[in-house]
Amino acid sequence: MAAGGGSASDPLFPPRAFSPQGRACLALGSPDGRVRAWDTQSGRLRHEYVPSAHLSATCTCLAWATGRPTKEGPQRKKRKSEAAESVEECDLLAIGTTVGSILLYSIVKGELQSKLTGGHDSKVNCVRWHQDNGCLYSCSEDKHIVEWGSQTCKVKCKWKGDSGGVSCLCVSPDGKMLLSAGRTIKLWDLETKEVYRQFTGHSTAVSSLMFITERPSSESQPFDGITGLYFLSGAVHDRLLSVWQVRSERKEKSAVISFTLTEAPIYVDLAVSENKEEPVKLAVVCRDGQLHIFEYILNGHCKKTITSTSIVQIATSGKDDGSVPTPIPILAVAFCSDKQSLLLVYGNTLQPVIERVSLKTSEPHICLVRDIQKNLTLKMKTPILKVKTPVVKSETKVLVPGIPGHSASVKSGSSGTPVSEGKRKPGDKEISIEEQLGAMDIDSMKAVRRGGLPQTDSFAVLLVQGLESNDKNILNKVFNTRKEKLIKNTVARLPVYSIVPLLHELTTRLQGHPFSALLMVRWLKAVFVLHASYLSTLPDLVPQLGTLYQLMENRVKSLQKLSRLHGKLYLLITQISASETRQDVTDVNQTAKLVYEEESSDEESEDEMMERDSDDNWEEEEEREEQDVSADKEINGDSDPDPGEESEEEEE
Known part of the structure; x- marks a missing residue:
């Protein structure tokens, strides 16, 4: 058992x-x-x-x-060894x-x-x-x-x-x-x-x-x-x-x-x-x-x-x-x-x-x-392919790969056969390496003008080296870039085995200084957009991205509070700056430096002034006399409430 x-x-x-x-x-x-x-x-x-x-x-x-x-049908009679094996x-x-x-x-x-x-x-x-x-x-x-x-x-x-x-x-x-x-x-x-x-x-x-x-x-x-x-x-x-x-x-x-x-x-x-x-x-x-x-x-x-x-x-x-x-x-x-x-x-x-x-x-x-001397050998069957050399005429231009690349043509040799042809006839002379290099016609100055030869310190190579060696200087040099296109090209050229270490490094940097989050978020976005299909195939995706998910969730929760605090601080700062500008402005003198008066205002005659005053006083005296007469009539009882009856008596 x-x-x-x-x-x-x-x-x-x-x-x-x-x-x-x-x-x-x-x-x-x-x-x-x-x-x-x-x-x-x-x-x-x-x-x-x-x-x-x-x-x-x-x-x-x-x-x-x-x-x-299993019960089988009528077949040939089995041997004893076969019957024992079947049991x-x-x-x-x-x-x-x-x-x-x-x-x-x-x-x-x-x-x-x-x-x-x-x-x-x-x-x-x-x-x-x-x-x-x-x-x-x-x-x-x-x-x-x-x-x-x-x-x-x-x-x-x-x-x-x-x-x-x-x-x-x-x-x-x-x-x-x-x-x-x-x-x-x-x-x-x-x-x-x-x-x-x-x-x-x-x-x-x-x-x-x-x-x-x-x-x-x-x-x-x-x-x-x-x-x-x-x-x-x-x-x-x-x-x-x-x-x-x-x-x-x-x-x-x-x-x-x-x-x-x-x-x-x-x-x-x-x-x-x-x-x-x-x-x-x-x-x-x-x-x-x-x-x-x-x-x-x-x-x-x-x-x-x-x-x-x-x-x-x-x-x-x-x-x-x-x-x-x-x-x-x-x-x-x-x-x-x-x-x-x-x-x-x-x-x-x-x-x-x-x-x-x-x-x-x-x-x-x-x-x-015990001495184990068994060597495990892995055998691989390689298919046999027939290699055929293409027939190239002397007028044909053969393009070679590389930079400056497919714009350089191979010059024909003295015998009229291109240098790139695989087989050499017995009567042909062997071409030296200098002649072959000269036939390639690589102009270094043209290469520099067109953008230069491929450098070993490209961002993709540097990033892989920095992740494998854990070199902070190399990683800082790569992560400090702000160009969106450069970040996308770098992430797209990364090998598959470097995606998970890159996510771990970005998560570690996000937990550090807040200023680094502005740069790391761009790299995270490029990784998730370009390599989402690979990440979805990982069986342990949840533990791999658990820390990053919790970090992003906590920051999203605090985003609303930070936005409110930012609004209040903005109002306070604007009010303080406005009050400071008012204090800096000096008081303006409101007194006039020159007063101009017209001549007609001073030439008014005294007779006109006297006449205007007398007319005003006369109107006031008439109003006072009418009020006194009406008051005496009311006291003596002479006031007639109905003026129409008085007129009828006079007619009689």
């Missing part, structure tokens, strides 16, 4: 898994999406599967399933991908059997087969666990496994429970899809889960599948392997046993004991390339951490010239059927070495000396 390890994101430790039938085959995934199957006995490559979308949907996890021999090779390999699909590859047929889609919309972290009903279980970064039907290739059930991504799965030996690991380890009932128990104890993502079944010593004792059941868990950055006990009466949430390691585990295999008195053998490959072997009897809780009984590593032998031995990393390990010998896989993933060894676990440190 083995727990596959590795990840497609780590090229040193890709996904790997041994076939369940006698460990006859080893499957290894690679970062380019290819899956290779190696024969563990001969060490030869048996199958290599290259998916159609292997570059965009790389392999993330592997899982073998033991299949049944051993009836295995199906499930391949999880980064896009959420699962591929089922048939080792017997050597072709893709089916493709499972529609269950996950993110990277598949782990796939596990059910040993009885043939169902497939998968978990993903989309927080869900999916149960697939291997015959229908459709989703049977889908449920949420955790609040975050689910990293690992494991099916119980009786096939009734399922372990899932995300932020916590959960034990699920496969019939009801309900959580039976939860376990906490790892701070990072769990990379391996394995059940350890302890069966009773006598057949008369009942086995309920829970009381004597343990499981093992290991995390990505944790140097401990924790053993948990599944019990119905005592619900302990902490680990009962902890195995200490030198580095984080990448591959785990164990040999389960059938008797209670026999120890459980555990083989763990660590990230540093060493193998730790543990032998321990599961008998309940243990407070102390268990150290390995033996540490195995492989190294090359030192040569006669005094060179130091080089360690060889161990990639995977598996117990053989006798539970005494081991299958060691070491070297590199492209061409691994598979060896069966018998180790004495009584020795605490074992170093195996």
